[in-house]
Amino acid sequence: MSPSRTLPSAAQRSRSLRLLGSGVAGTLATLVLLSGCGAVPASSEGEDQVANPPVAAAEAEPIEEDSAGHTSTGSEDSEDSADSAPATSAEAEPAETTSDPAAEKTTPEPAEPQxxxxxxxxVVILEPLGEDFFFATVTHDGSRNVALWSVDENGQDLDLMVNQIGTYEGQVALNFREDPAAIRVEADGNWTIDLVPLSDAPRWDGESAYEGTGDSIVLVGDVADGLTPVTLTHDGERNFAIWAWGESYPDLIVNDIGAYDGTTLLPDGSVALQVSADGNWSIAKN
Structure with a gap:
């Protein structure tokens, strides 16, 4: 089940984050060129204009008189014959409609997990992600630095997804803002990368406190409605940061070093949280 609100559509990702999409889920006008308006060109000078021939006036029919002194015209006979003749009219046949398979809209197939x-x-090359949003679950068992960059189709770095020392396990955003074509990995040990649809992320309903460990992605659709104070905690030693993704932003709602315990606002319309942490963390509505 996906949240009721959605992130921006894929066409808007390079500007700012479509949950789902959304929402995703959310939304570009198409200009339609009109041709053949049916205007009749004016005749050029010097061309002969053909006038419609005048309608000839009907000649008067002779008046006949019978023995009783009654008069009649030939038009009466024609009227009688017209009345007696059955009226015929061409009935319009319904126009046949043909369906054009090429014109029919089709629902795009969801992208497969990778x-x-x-x-x-x-460097790992990604299959096209289409309109779906994905996050990546990453592991590393080395002892030195592990770093992952998302890369566009021109080979330019988009986002630094992971940058940790030693072993690592966490969830990070992939195409919330832009669609990457590849992921560039720097590591000294074995690593794995699993792309997961955002709709499959853990979900917080706001009823009780939500607890997590390390880098995490959490769906929070319908939790924030207007002013929504939340209390955040973290017991790690390094950076603790949370971005709230919605239809037209992410908002950085906390950014601190080490242990943290404080209250802030969860932006109205938030769809997903992107958490960067090295320890245990929690979020709860006040």
Whole structure:
């Protein structure tokens, strides 16, 4: 089940984050060129204009008189014959309609989850992600730095998805803002990358506190309605940051180092939380 609100559509991702989409889920006008308006060109000078021939006046029919002194004309006979003749009219036949399969709209197939694994530095090429939103579950068992960059079709870095020392396991946003064509990996150990549809992410309903560990993606559709104070905690030693993704933003609602315990506002219309943490963390409505 996807949240009621959606992130922006794929056409809007390069501007700012479509949950789903959304929402995704959310939305471009198409200009239609009109041709053949049916205007009749004016005749050029010097051309002969053909006038419609005048309608000839009907000649008067002779008046006949019978023995009783009554008069009649030939038009009466024609009227009688016209009345006696059955009226005929061409009935319009219904126009046959033919369906054009090429013109029919089809629902795009959802993108399939993708999985990759390797050792050390490598570049993985992604299959097109279409209109769906994905996050990545990443693991690494090395002892030195592991870093992942999303890369566009021109080979330019888009986002630094992961940057940690040693072993790592976490969930990170993939195409919330832009569609990457590849992921560039720097590592000294074995690693895995699993792309997961955003609709399959864990969900917080706002009823009780939600607890997580490390980097996480959490759906929060319908939790924030107007002013929504939330209390956040973190017991790690390094950076603790949370971005609230919605239809036209992400909002950085907390950004601190080490242990944290504080209250802030969850933006109205938030769809998903992107959490960066190295310890245990929690979020609860006040």
């Amino acid at each position: 999985s990759f694994s390797g050792t050390g530095a490598e």
